[in-house]
Amino acid sequence: MYIESELRAELRAELNSIAGRDECRTEVLAPFSRAELALLDAVGQCGDLAEVARRTGTRHGSVERRLDRLDRAVGTPLTLRGGHTARLSTAGSRMLAAGRRFFHQIDLAARTHIFGHGSEAVDAPEVLSIATTEPLPDQVVEDAAATLGLLLSVRHHSPHQAVAELAGYQVDAACTWSLGPPREPVERATRGHHILDDPLWVILPRDHPLAGHDQVSLGDLREENWVSETGPGAEVLVARVFQAAGLPAPARLQVTGASVARGILRRGDAMGLGSPTHPAVLAPSLVRRSLVERPRRTTSLLVDPTIVPRSLAARLAALIADSHLRRFAERHRDLLHESWWARWYAEQSGRRPGTTAPGAERSPGVPPGARKLDVEDLHLLRAVARHGSINRAAAVLSISQSALTRRIHRLEQDLGARLLLRSPRGTSLTGPARRFLRQLDRSEGEFQDAALTCRSVDRAAVPYRPVRRTRQPAPSAT
Numbered sequence: 001m002y003i004e005s006e007l008r009a010e011l012r013a014e015l016n017s018i019a020g021r022d023e024c025r026t027e028v029l030a031p032f033s034r035a036e037l038a039l040l041d042a043v044g045q046c047g048d049l050a051e052v053a054r055r056t057g058t059r060h061g062s063v064e065r066r067l068d069r070l071d072r073a074v075g076t077p078l079t080l081r082g083g084h085t086a087r088l089s090t091a092g093s094r095m096l097a098a099g100r101r102f103f104h105q106i107d108l109a110a111r112t113h114i115f116g117h118g119s120e121a122v123d124a125p126e127v128l129s130i131a132t133t134e135p136l137p138d139q140v141v142e143d144a145a146a147t148l149g150l151l152l153s154v155r156h157h158s159p160h161q162a163v164a165e166l167a168g169y170q171v172d173a174a175c176t177w178s179l180g181p182p183r184e185p186v187e188r189a190t191r192g193h194h195i196l197d198d199p200l201w202v203i204l205p206r207d208h209p210l211a212g213h214d215q216v217s218l219g220d221l222r223e224e225n226w227v228s229e230t231g232p233g234a235e236v237l238v239a240r241v242f243q244a245a246g247l248p249a250p251a252r253l254q255v256t257g258a259s260v261a262r263g264i265l266r267r268g269d270a271m272g273l274g275s276p277t278h279p280a281v282l283a284p285s286l287v288r289r290s291l292v293e294r295p296r297r298t299t300s301l302l303v304d305p306t307i308v309p310r311s312l313a314a315r316l317a318a319l320i321a322d323s324h325l326r327r328f329a330e331r332h333r334d335l336l337h338e339s340w341w342a343r344w345y346a347e348q349s350g351r352r353p354g355t356t357a358p359g360a361e362r363s364p365g366v367p368p369g370a371r372k373l374d375v376e377d378l379h380l381l382r383a384v385a386r387h388g389s390i391n392r393a394a395a396v397l398s399i400s401q402s403a404l405t406r407r408i409h410r411l412e413q414d415l416g417a418r419l420l421l422r423s424p425r426g427t428s429l430t431g432p433a434r435r436f437l438r439q440l441d442r443s444e445g446e447f448q449d450a451a452l453t454c455r456s457v458d459r460a461a462v463p464y465r466p467v468r469r470t471r472q473p474a475p476s477a478t
Helices: 002-021 034-045 049-056 060-074 090-114 138-147 159-167 237-244 258-267 310-331 339-350 375-387 390-397 401-415 431-461
Strands: 079-082 085-088 127-132 151-156 173-178 191-199 201-205 226-228 253-255 272-274 286-291 296-303 420-423 426-429
Touching: 034 049, 034 060, 034 085, 034 090, 049 060, 049 085, 060 079, 085 090, 090 431, 127 159, 138 151, 138 310, 159 173, 173 310, 191 310, 191 339, 226 237, 226 258, 226 272, 237 272, 258 272, 296 310, 310 339, 375 390, 375 401, 375 426, 375 431, 390 401, 401 420, 426 431
Parallel strands: 127 151, 127 173, 226 253
Antiparallel strands: 079 085, 173 296, 191 296, 201 272, 201 286, 420 426
């Protein structure tokens, strides 16, 4: 125990020395071990410091000290404490999400480069943050929890904002639409999963001259007042639909947000487009009519494949599609009387894959219960890679060569993977271990960017001042 604690102290000294040479890069990563991330997670879940101490297997005073140390390391308060309670600050919530993603990416990089498996995510996240262009029905959230074991944290945004949040690493998935085939309109690595082939109808005031027709043509409506929202890539839905039909965009077209567009439609001041996934408004003063041109758009679920396993994303997309189809059948039965819509509904319903039992989306990778790489392990490997040999790395870490070799050998045994190449010329990292470290650099950069953003925002609002705890004088005897 003493040797282990001494080694930990020596490693911390090495981290501090590295931080002196490269402050922005290391000071954020160093304190965030898996145990300390679990501490922040416990604060976010319960808020009572005594319960946090129980969950993390530490004492109340140790919890306070560890939280203070995290605040100092990041340079901004991650928790807001008072008495025996604590809760995460805005920066703390962001850092918790960034830390979860960082360690998830580390596990994935180890699975890919060290263990030689594919680059798909191994395990599903406990909570999936998703931005949607339409509020997800409660049934989707409940079904995801019941059948997939997945908790959804849903944000409702415009299509442009949803894609921007995915591109900015604020969410791990986005449910959005595009005109044409599913695509991935962000630089971040994403994978698209088809939800629905989404036909559009027109919403007319009930007293409109064409409201009595079963079908209407876009050409007959070009001179009318229209309202539309902006989609991904700043596309205006109504304008693009007219252009796809070979017609110029309506001259009287108002482009606005989704909520304002609904209000304009409800008042009957303009007409707009709706669909099974975007029904806009239902009101006695409005009617829905099919369009002769049969315009369509594609709704998709875009996910980060390093966070969300492929099979899980496919089943989540199927759940979302099923909910839209059920809502369409319940609210728009009048359209189902038309043969075209009835055929479309039957085709889309027949394509929905079935769901499987919870946990079936997990693929083989690191053996269950195997040790996972933590921050200090990463810095040990980095030291060997940076200095080229065990001898030089041990000297920089101020420990003996044999102690560093034993430590990495123990890590190899715990992981069940080879990390070192031993030869008469010396000892160095294996090729897979080096590739893993290169992937680590990219993941760490994202983590640091999130931390520095949190710190800069909070400092702009209120400069951070570490809490100084002073011993209270004992009450004098009377």
